[in-house]
Structure formats: structure tokens, C-alpha cells
Amino acid sequence: MKWAEVSIVVAREAQDIVAQIFDQLGAQGVSIEDPQEVNAFIDAGEWDFEDIPRVPDGENVTVKAWLPHDEQLDYRLERFGIRIRKMQEVDGIDNGPCTISWKTVQDEDWADQWKQYFHVDKVGEHIVIQPSWETYTPKDGDIVIDLDPGAAFGTGTHPTTAMCLRALETLVRPGTSVFDVGTGSGVLAIAAAKLGAASVVAKDYDQTAVRVAQENVEKNNVADTVTTGVSDLLKDFEGKADLVIANIIADIVIRLMDELDAHLAAGGRLLASGIIDERAADVEVAVKAHGFVIEKAMHDKGWTALIIRRETEA
Numbered sequence: 194m195k196w197a198e199v200s201i202v203v204a205r206e207a208q209d210i211v212a213q214i215f216d217q218l219g220a221q222g223v224s225i226e227d228p229q230e231v232n233a234f235i236d237a238g239e240w241d242f243e244d245i246p247r248v249p250d251g252e253n254v255t256v257k258a259w260l261p262h263d264e265q266l267d268y269r270l271e272r273f274g275i276r277i278r279k280m281q282e283v284d285g286i287d288n289g290p291c292t293i294s295w296k297t298v299q300d301e302d303w304a305d306q307w308k309q310y311f312h313v314d315k316v317g318e319h320i321v322i323q324p325s326w327e328t329y330t331p332k333d334g335d336i337v338i339d340l341d342p343g344a345a346f347g348t349g350t351h352p353t354t355a356m357c358l359r360a361l362e363t364l365v366r367p368g369t370s371v372f373d374v375g376t377g378s379g380v381l382a383i384a385a386a387k388l389g390a391a392s393v394v395a396k397d398y399d400q401t402a403v404r405v406a407q408e409n410v411e412k413n414n415v416a417d418t419v420t421t422g423v424s425d426l427l428k429d430f431e432g433k434a435d436l437v438i439a440n441i442i443a444d445i446v447i448r449l450m451d452e453l454d455a456h457l458a459a460g461g462r463l464l465a466s467g468i469i470d471e472r473a474a475d476v477e478v479a480v481k482a483h484g485f486v487i488e489k490a491m492h493d494k495g496w497t498a499l500i501i502r503r504e505t506e507a
Contacts, residue, residue, distance in 0.1 A: 195262035204289030220258035379406030443472035
């Protein structure tokens with residue numbers, strides 16, 4: 194079988210958004226080539242080969258995905274280009290060069306071979322991500338989320354999502370109301386529901402993302418708790434929530450601060466992630482400027498996640 198290997202060079206901060214776009218177009222797996230990670234492995238001595246040269250470091254990464262080389266390929270490539278241009282139109286965000294290329298590759302077994310890299314993964318003390326092709330017998334206290342990892346951005350394997358999942362285990366209590374901004378695959382909304390949230394509203398600006406999130410919500414039997422929909426940040430959310438989740442990027446988190454007061458209940462928290470370490474200081478400035486404080490900062494592999502609350506609260 195033929196596959197189209199599609200590559201795009203983007204700023205590091207945009208990699209999760211691009212991975213999400215690929216996944217929604219039906220990509221059979223997504224990989225991210227990050228020079229920083231390669232050099233980190235070399236410097237840590239974690240590879241057996243000592244003659245691997247360091248690679249030029251920079252702000253860009255290469256995101257690759259594999260699309261079926263069939264009659265839908267031209268349509269998928271066209272949609273991908275449109276989605277990338279739409280991403281570039283967002284003001285104030287540096288997405289990098291967004292250089293797209295693709296080539297044909299032949300591998301009869303590739304569609305299944307990529308699955309060997311993804312297994313049942315226990316992300317926190319309780320949350321377990323289970324690919325559909327693997328069996329798993331839950332242990333006492335396990336909260337299992339059935340989600341195929343076609344892309345690492347929304348399955349708990351990427352640090353930005355993993356930090357959020359671990360934080361949700363402490364932030365969500367029975368009766369908690371949750372808003373998930375930019376829900377993507379819906380994994381965080383599903384986790385919140387399974388942790389006992391009373392209600393979860395999960396929205397994304399992209400209708401395709403909303404469709405995917407709804408499918409995952411139904412697959413995990415939490416449709417009675419999670420409501421999906423379309424919204425640009427918090428604009429189309431109604432009321433206030435005890436917990437607002439925003440696993441997006443630094444610039445969007447900064448924009449979100451303008452809308453937070455209108456949608457965060459008294460004593461509530463904002464869980465913000467998708468922030469590269471180099472931009473954490475910019476987010477902190479915006480947090481303080483709006484009268485909020487950082488209650489807790491988490492760091493993992495060059496990414497930062499923050500738990501934010503009102504400054505005047507105990």
C-alpha cells in the first residue's frame with residue numbers, strides 16, 4: 194500500500210496544533226522531530242552510539258504524518274493547507290515558516306507497525322490511556338480512557354497533556370463544573386468527567402475537532418456529563434465554571450486572561466498548559482496584570498503547565 198508522508202516545519206509552540214490537524218484528517222500516526230530533544234538525549238548519554246552528532250538547534254520542529262495514498266489524498270492535502278493558513282491568520286502568534294512537503298512511501302504493513310510504539314499508559318496515579326487494540330484489566334482505582342493515539346498531542350503521551358491529566362486528579366472533585374477550552378480530542382474533558390465532575394463543557398473553534406471530541410466522548414460513555422460545541426476561546430461558553438482548562442499555546446493563554454473573570458467561578462482555578470518554557474515568563478506577566486497568581490507551576494521536557502487563581506483568594 195502507498196502512503197503520503199507529509200511534513201511541515203513549524204515553530205515548536207505550534208506542534209500540538211499541527212498534530213491535531215493531522216489527526217483530524219485521518220493521519221495514521223504523527224511524529225515530531227525536535228532538535229532540542231535529540232541534543233538532550235546526546236547530552237544525557239542515553240544513546241548507545243557515541244558518534245551521533247549534535248543537530249543545529251533552533252525554534253522550529255518538523256511534524257510528519259502519514260496519510261493513505263488514495264482517492265481522498267488530494268482533498269486531505271487541500272484541507273491541510275487551508276487549516277494551516279487559518280492557523281497562520283491568528284494575530285500575535287509566531288507559527289514559524291509552515292513549509293509543507295510530501296512524498297510517496299510504500300509499506301504494506303506501516304498502518305499497523307506504528308501501533309507497536311503505543312501501549313497502555315498510566316499517566317497519573319489513576320488515569321490510564323488504553324489503545325483500542327490492546328487489552329487491559331483495570332486495577333482498583335484505575336480510571337481508563339479509551340483513546341487511539343493517532344497523534345501524541347491528545348492522548349496523554351505528550352508532556353502538555355500528561356501534566357494536565359496529573360493535575361486534574363487533584364483539581365477535580367465530585368460536583369466540580371469544568372470548561373475545556375480548545376478541547377481537541379476531548380481527552381481532558383473525558384478525564385474530568387471520569388474523575389467525578391458534575392458537568393463538563395468542551396469546545397473548540399474548529400468544527401472537525403468538535404466532531405472528533407464528541408466521538409471520543411460517546412466512546413467513553415460520558416455523554417451525559419460532557420457537552421461539546423464550537424467556540425472561539427470562552428466567547429460561546431455560558432455561565433461560570435469551577436475549573437477552566439486551556440491546553441493550547443502561550444499566546445492563546447495570554448488572550449484567554451481577558452475573558453477569564455466572566456467565566457471563572459469564585460474560588461475557581463485555571464489549568465493552563467501548552468506553554469513552552471521560554472514563554473512561561475510572558476504568561477506570568479499576563480497573569481499578574483489581570484490580578485491572578487500562579488498557585489503551582491509544573492515542568493516536563495521543555496513545557497510548562499500552570500494552575501492559576503485569583504490573587505485575593507486564600
